[in-house]
Every structure is written in structure tokens, then in C-alpha cells.
Amino acid sequence: MDVTGLSLSAAAALLRAGEVSSVQLTEAALQRTTATDGKLHAFLHVDAAGAMLQARAADASFAAWRKNPAGGQPAAVAGLPLAIKDVLCVAGLPATAGSRMLQGFIPPYDATAISRLRAAGAVFTGKTNTDEFAMGSSTENSGYGPTHNPIDLARVPGGSSGGSAAAVAARMAYGALGSDTGGSVRQPAALCGIVGLKPTYGRVSRYGLIAYGSSLDQVGPLARTVADVALLLGAIAGHDPLDSTSLNEPVPDYAAALQTTSLSGLRVGVPAEYFAAGMQPEVEQAVRAAIEQLRALGALVRPVTLPHTAQALPTYYMIAPAEASANLARFDGVRYGPRSAGSGLWEQVRATRGAGFGPEAKRRIMLGTYALSAGYYDAFYLRAQQARTLIKRDFEAAFKDVDVLACATTPTTAFKLGEKVDDPLTMYLSDVFTLAVNLAGLPAISLPCGLDAGGLPIGLQLIGPVLSEVRLLQVAQAYEQAAGWQAPQLAV
Amino acid sequence: MAISQTEVRYIAELARLQLSEAELAEYALQLSAVLEYAASLNALDLAGVPPTTSVLALHTVLRADEARPAMERDALLANAAETAAGCFRVPPVLE
Numbered sequence: 001m002d003v004t005g006l007s008l009s010a011a012a013a014l015l016r017a018g019e020v021s022s023v024q025l026t027e028a029a030l031q032r033t034t035a036t037d038g039k040l041h042a043f044l045h046v047d048a049a050g051a052m053l054q055a056r057a058a059d060a061s062f063a064a065w066r067k068n069p070a071g072g073q074p075a076a077v078a079g080l081p082l083a084i085k086d087v088l089c090v091a092g093l094p095a096t097a098g099s100r101m102l103q104g105f106i107p108p109y110d111a112t113a114i115s116r117l118r119a120a121g122a123v124f125t126g127k128t129n130t131d132e133f134a135m136g137s138s139t140e141n142s143g144y145g146p147t148h149n150p151i152d153l154a155r156v157p158g159g160s161s162g163g164s165a166a167a168v169a170a171r172m173a174y175g176a177l178g179s180d181t182g183g184s185v186r187q188p189a190a191l192c193g194i195v196g197l198k199p200t201y202g203r204v205s206r207y208g209l210i211a212y213g214s215s216l217d218q219v220g221p222l223a224r225t226v227a228d229v230a231l232l233l234g235a236i237a238g239h240d241p242l243d244s245t246s247l248n249e250p251v252p253d254y255a256a257a258l259q260t261t262s263l264s265g266l267r268v269g270v271p272a273e274y275f276a277a278g279m280q281p282e283v284e285q286a287v288r289a290a291i292e293q294l295r296a297l298g299a300l301v302r303p304v305t306l307p308h309t310a311q312a313l314p315t316y317y318m319i320a321p322a323e324a325s326a327n328l329a330r331f332d333g334v335r336y337g338p339r340s341a342g343s344g345l346w347e348q349v350r351a352t353r354g355a356g357f358g359p360e361a362k363r364r365i366m367l368g369t370y371a372l373s374a375g376y377y378d379a380f381y382l383r384a385q386q387a388r389t390l391i392k393r394d395f396e397a398a399f400k401d402v403d404v405l406a407c408a409t410t411p412t413t414a415f416k417l418g419e420k421v422d423d424p425l426t427m428y429l430s431d432v433f434t435l436a437v438n439l440a441g442l443p444a445i446s447l448p449c450g451l452d453a454g455g456l457p458i459g460l461q462l463i464g465p466v467l468s469e470v471r472l473l474q475v476a477q478a479y480e481q482a483a484g485w486q487a488p489q490l491a492v
Numbered sequence: 493m494a495i496s497q498t499e500v501r502y503i504a505e506l507a508r509l510q511l512s513e514a515e516l517a518e519y520a521l522q523l524s525a526v527l528e529y530a531a532s533l534n535a536l537d538l539a540g541v542p543p544t545t546s547v548l549a550l551h552t553v554l555r556a557d558e559a560r561p562a563m564e565r566d567a568l569l570a571n572a573a574e575t576a577a578g579c580f581r582v583p584p585v586l587e
Contacts (some may be wrong), residue, residue, distance in 0.1 A: 037508030354510030441547025
């Protein structure tokens with residue numbers, strides 16, 4: 001049996017039943033990585049030895065439980081091999097955030113999402129490629145070279161969590177963690193034909209996540225099925241005293257909630273603004289067909305309006321770079337990272353930052369510094385924060401009438417490597433359907449809803465009100481089961 | 493909303509970024525394009541609209557003021573380019 005084809009949930013069930021071991025699952029994932037990652041470059045660092053140690057420990061915990069069931073069974077994610085986006089700190093493994101600025105940096109501590117998975121017995125096979133500091137939509141902004149889409153090697157996997165999405169789609173990992181500031185979990189999930197969830201702002205602790213836009217960042221899971229994503233969310237969600245923005249709200253049993261997936265009476269809103277001109281026709285057709293499928297499953301479908309949708313992109317590209325320019329001020333070569341030569345402290349810092357940051361990080365630092373600088377603050381940053389209020393109110397008004405919103409995750413399927421890299425504004429437009437969700441702090445999920453004529457995956461995005469993850473997962477799973485899409489043909 | 497290379501140079505200095513002449517020229521063009529796009533927000537009537545700084549309705553979060561174990565000094569210094577006497581070593585801030 002090729003265990004790499006198992007979903008995370010199926011692997012978990014077989015592990016619990018004693019039909020596979022974590023060592024088997026982990027060896028298979030690592031072998032698959034060795035065989036295919038030369039073509040994909042999904043990983044920046046593979047930790048085979050560490051993963052095997054974790055796998056043996058997980059197998060020992062299952063053996064102990066079988067011997068003495070009263071001792072309690074291992075957690076749901078125990079023994080499952082996962083890939084971790086390189087913006088999350090895993091103690092003892094390199095964390096570069098895809099930037100030369102952090103080359104050689106080895107964090108001495110775990111992010112909270114990681115320490116929770118570690119305590120639950122999960123296995124970390126490696127750190128995945130990302131656009132530098134999670135700034136990008138294609139993984140081409142990585143300081144270590146791009147990741148390729150496993151379905152078509154000439155195309156991007158999306159970004160910024162492109163390495164995580166490619167690793168999961170190419171069966172190098174059963175699940176992965178990413179981060180989503182403006183679509184960075186959902187967009188690569190859509191472009192690689194897998195499932196990605198961006199939780200409510202504050203649902204998952206950001207402690208140990210290398211910060212990009214602190215009022216927007218969320219850690220989120222990527223996997224091949226909705227049930228898999230539910231399993232991972234349950235393992236990482238919850239209040240954390242180390243992150244003052246983490247929500248002190250109970251964490252539902254997401255996996256158990258998926259046993260009821262009736263859509264009878266569910267109100268689905270279709271925002272007209274998310275079917276804009278410039279969309280690839282096949283994407284629109286697939287998403288509209290998916291919405292019809294939801295109707296056939298008992299949902300009540302009605303049009304809604306989000307009038308400030310067009311303002312989401314300019315708003316985001318003021319707020320996110322402003323926050324980034326502040327967050328990236330800490331990278332100066334003083335406490336960690338490479339240090340360039342320069343006479344005197346400030347020249348050393350300027351040289352270190354000039355050499356360490358790549359073009360997109362520099363662009364956003366410059367943009368953010370400008371937007372926050374004296375004389376421009378009110379005209380740019382404050383206006384953007386006011387526009388953010390209007391965007392948030394649009395969603396609040398819509399959710400008075402509907403339970404979830406359904407639309408496309410991205411306007412097109414995966415584009416070619418190099419196609420947009422010289423034109424930042426065009427690249428930014430690939431996130432046009434995902435940004436507003438972060439500005440409003442809402443949860444959203446992307447899941448496969450078909451292929452275009454070239455065999456490239458299309459993503460359906462479901463957006464819900466604050467802390468509606470259970471509902472989103474239920475709707476997503478009902479669609480997933482009814483539609484029955486198979487994983488797309490891989491090029492590796 | 494065109495910004496000049498002089499302005500780009502000033503912003504780079506505020507951001508402590510050493511940029512080449514080619515980068516200065518490139519960023520002047522690219523930042524102008526993004527700022528022009530952002531200027532579309534000027535069409536909105538924002539009178540009386542409060543800014544959203546956080547989507548959370550959180551108040552200041554406090555914890556008990558109790559001593560807690562900290563990370564080991566050696567672990568914290570392990571990533572430093574240069575250390576001396578258990579501290580990070582940098583050139584003098586004041587000459």
C-alpha cells in the first residue's frame with residue numbers, strides 16, 4: 001500500500017487501528033520528499049532524523065495505550081507527519097521566513113501552534129518554502145528560489161504558503177501549517193487543489209509566528225480533505241497567554257461536528273462583487289456550479305452585496321505594508337541573522353538590511369514607511385483604517401441575512417512562473433478575493449471545486465462570521481462529499 | 493501620485509535601508525504606481541467613520557506580575573553575530 005496517498009484522517013484512523021505505524025507513514029513521506037522535491041522545491045529544510053525520532057515516540061505512545069488502555073489514548077494528530085511553513089518557529093530547526101535576512105537563524109523555542117502539535121505527538125518532517133516574510137502570492141519572492149506547482153511544474157503553487165500547499169498536494173506530507181495575512185493559506189490551497197482554512201483572527205495563537213501584518217496574520221491548516229483540516233484546527237486553536245490577541249473562547253470539537261452536515265435551511269449568500277470582470281470564465285462557471293450544488297443539498301441561495309469590495313485591495317496595501325515596516329524594523333543583524341560590514345552602528349544596520357531583504361520586502365517596507373511618515377499618515381494610513389471599518393461593516397450587514405458567503409478563492413487558476421513577478425500590482429490582484437476576509441478578521445475556507453481545461457484546480461471559498469469555523473467546515477464537507485472531486489493528476 | 497527619487501531616498505533613510513541607484517529608480521516607479529492605486533480611497537466619503545485598528549473587541553490584556561522562568565542566556569545568544577561578556581556586541585551607538 002502506498003500510504004502517502006492516504007488523507008490525514010484516514011492515516012490517523014489506520015494508525016489508531018494498528019494497521020500502520022507512524023514510522024511507516026513518516027518513512028513514506030520522507031521517501032516521497034526525496035524522490036520529488038528536487039523538482040518542486042517545496043521544502044527549505046527537511047529534518048529526517050528528527051521526524052523519525054518523533055515517529056518512534058508516537059509509535060511507543062500507541063503501544064503503551066494498547067497495553068494499558070486506561071492510560072488514555074494518544075491525541076488525534078499523534079504520529080502524523082506534517083510540514084511547517086518556515087515562518088513558524090520550531091525549536092532547533094532553521095526558521096528563515098523565506099528570507100536571506102534570517103539565513104542560519106535557529107529559534108530556541110516553539111511557536112504555540114507547534115508546541116501544541118508537539119505535545120499531541122505530531123511529527124514535523126520539515127520547513128516549507130514561502131515568499132519572503134509571507135509577502136507574496138506565488139512563492140517567487142522566496143530568497144531561496146521558487147516552489148513549483150506539482151500539477152504543472154511551469155506554474156506557481158500560489159503563495160505565500162506555496163511550499164506547504166505543494167508538499168501536501170504532492171503527497172510529501174499529510175497536512176501542513178501555513179499563515180494567512182491576505183490569502184496566503186487559501187490562495188495556494190486553491191492553486192494546488194487542496195483544502196486550506198484561515199481561522200478567525202485570534203482563534204490560533206500567533207506566538208512564534210514571524211510577524212508580517214499583526215492585525216491580519218493568522219496561522220491556518222492545509223490538507224487534502226475538509227476533515228483533515230478540521231483535525232488540525234482542533235489541535236492548534238485556543239487561547240494562549242503568550243498572545244494577547246488570542247481569543248479566550250472554548251474550542252469546539254471540529255472533527256466531531258462534521259458528523260452532521262445537513263445543509264437544509266442554510267442561507268448561502270452570493271456576493272455580486274466577487275464575480276467581477278477579469279475572472280477566468282472557467283473559474284466563474286465552476287464556482288457557480290458549486291453554488292448550485294449547495295442549493296441541491298438544501299441550501300437557500302440568495303444574492304448579497306458587499307459594496308466596498310473594490311476598496312479592499314488598496315486598503316490592504318496601505319495597512320499590511322505599514323504593519324510590515326514596523327514588524328521588520330527588528331531585523332538589523334544585532335541579535336541574530338547575517339551582519340554586513342559597515343563603519344559605525346547605523347551604517348552596519350543599513351548595510352545589513354539592504355543586503356538581507358529581497359525586493360518585495362524592501363518594497364513593502366518602503367511603502368509602509370511612506371504611509372506612516374509625517375505628512376502622509378492621515379492621507380494614507382488613517383484613510384485605509386477608516387475604509388477597513390466600511391469593509392468590516394459590509395460583512396456584518398451581509399451576515400444578518402445569510403449564514404455563509406460563497407465565491408471564488410482566486411480570479412484565475414495557477415499562473416506561470418515569471419508571469420507577474422515584474423509587476424507588483426498585477427501580482428497583488430491575484431489576492432483580490434481573499435484580502436477583505438483578513439481586513440474583517442473572519443474565518444474562510446478554500447476547497448477544490450473542479451478543474452479548468454488545462455487540468456488546473458479551481459478553489460471555492462466559503463466565508464463565515466467570526467468564530468463560525470464549525471459551520472464553514474460542515475458546509476465544506478457537505479459539498480466535498482456531494483461533489484466527489486478526485487485529486488488532480490500530478491506532474492511528479 | 494508620483495514620488496521622486498529624492499523622496500524614495502528619504503524614505504529609505506527612515507527605514508534604514510541601503511539601496512542602490514538602480515533600486516531607488518525602480519522603487520520610485522513602483523511605489524508611485526501602488527500609491528496612485530491607493531489614492532482610489534480618496535473617492536470614499538469617510539466623514540465620521542472611525543478607524544479600525546483591530547478587529548477584536550479586546551481590552552488591554554494583563555497578566556499577573558509574577559516572576560517566570562526565562563530562556564537560557566546561552567540559547568538566546570546562540571544566533572548572535574558577535575557576543576561579548578554574555579551580551580550582544582555592536583559598534584558604539586555614541587562615538
